[in-house]
Amino acid sequence: MDLNTTFLSCDWGTSSFRLRLVERETLKILAEESSKEGNAATAELWKQAGQPPEQRVVFYRAIIQKHLKKLEEAVKTTLDEVPVVISGMASSTIGMLEVPYKPLPFSTDGSDLAVKILAPTLDFKHAVLLISGVKSDDDVMRGEEVQLVGCRFEKVPEKQLFLHPGTHAKHVLVQNGQAISLKTHMTGEFFSLLSTKSILAASVEEGGKLEEGSNLTWFEKGVHDSQQANLLHNAFLVRTNDLFKKASKPENYFYLSGLLIGSECHDLLAHTPARITLAGESVLVALYGAALHALGVDKQCPVQTKTAEGVTLTGQAAVLQHHLAGLKKS
Template identity: 75%
Template sequence: MNSETTFLSCDWGTSAFRLRLVEREGLKILAEESSKQGNAATAERWRQAGQPPEQRAAFYQTVIQEHLAKLEATVKTSLAGLPVVVSGMASSTIGMVELPYKPLPFAADGADLEVKKFEPTPDFDHETLLISGVKSEDDVMRGEEVQLVGCGFENTAEEQLFLHPGTHAKHVQVIGGQAVALKTYMTGELFGLLSNKSILAASVEEGGRLDGGANRHWFEEGVQASRRENLLHNAFLVRTNDLFGRATKAENYFYLSGLLIGSELQELLLRLPARIVLAGEPVLLAHYEAALRGLGISDKCPVETKTAEEVTLNGQLAVLRRPAPTAVAPTAAP
């Protein structure tokens, strides 16, 4: 494989690992390997190995190498020498190296993100770029900054919004080619807690699609309810919907989703941006698109949707193409 035409994309989260072989032109994925070997599991493996701190980066590279071997078996050729771009939680306290957060603002084209470069070694024959996260005075993100770069925001004086749904949804304001403000919403995590650990767990049932049966109707009911009442009251209606036979448990699942997503998006009604770029996993994109329509937001400002895969690869390639930082060589693992 040619390092001028292909690269290795590593999206390394807390609980999941994904490695892709990617063509630079058109960002075509040639092969992919994924596992549950996220940073949390890798950090535990490293602690159990009892290795000194200076060997940590090399230990994490052995995990990448395990997945690389599987990629090579898939494509039936050597991938030696291809650069690896790593984003996500790998630059955190549980990652291969803890890098400092880049303070806001940062350039929306990724020109000034915090990046650490590791030189190839005899044990890991790949230049490695590790991308750090971003912080405001009271908020942080790791991984989403690369996805924001991959959105290709215009350099305009108008306020644009990067909206990334997920466990911890991110809203980032972009003005004049700079990401200037950041807010995290614990929408996905709260949904998981309420639907699995609270009294509401007995009143909801996961399954089905947004467009299945009356699910969309109940999702939209939840979105509209988020405009009328406080979330702490609205959440209890999930239980009474079930007790009084108003909705099935599956429909209630979508009602609760609509309540929480609608509550997250309320602030946009007070201050609409000129444009929203919604980037994430396809299932969540459908929910957020429906909520933005239900609240009338998408009628007042354009909403562009992009997949998490697309913006991650775009963002990583943008970082790969920028002038390289000074490289270091990780201490080899014994």
């Protein structure tokens, strides 16, 4: 293994931490560690430690170092001087070092994203490339910008859509090799609140798969109903579906999901892009793919799907390539 052709990929979100040793050319994962030490939990530990502000980066680096040692044990060699590329919430107010957002537009090859290079130290012998998020006049994202870069959008004048499902789903329009607009939809968070904290919680049940039984039928019904009436009214149908025994609780779970995802995707019928790239976790990608099919959007434009892991690694590697010279000087 040639360490000069590898990098350490750190995907550090609000609630999770993932560190991988990756080959730059093939993006093959050579070793991997993950934990629940997301930036929110780490920020709370930092507060409890009561250390001075100038020690914050050191505190966060120690988290990375702990997992680095496990990677070294796995590959049976030291990983000193292998660069670390970090994306996600580590560049936010709860992260290791706040880096200002890059204003839209930004290049889809990742060449002009906002970054901060941290030089190696005696205790942490790795240059760090910390990638920041992106902002519009009224919206923000952190982490998804790297995944967008990893989609390798064609540089064409037609508008293409990057759709990243999640707690806060992102819709980013791409044109001529530039990401030009951003919209966040709180679909995942609303679904969580409605299905666990509202009166609807007693009418739904998690656990089934989309392709099981009548789940897909009820999901598609939710998508179609979302186009016909107000969401605030439609949501109450989840309760009456249960009260009148029209749907089982697992079926209702997918009906509610269809209502929310269908509402999110409503505008795509009137403003269909030339192409949609749907990138994210497999379960959510399957749901959104089914919603776009139910709405007929996939008949109006091609829809391609990509995995969250694949676009994250591809995006990080692309940004790293643009900053290799700076890392070597650090």
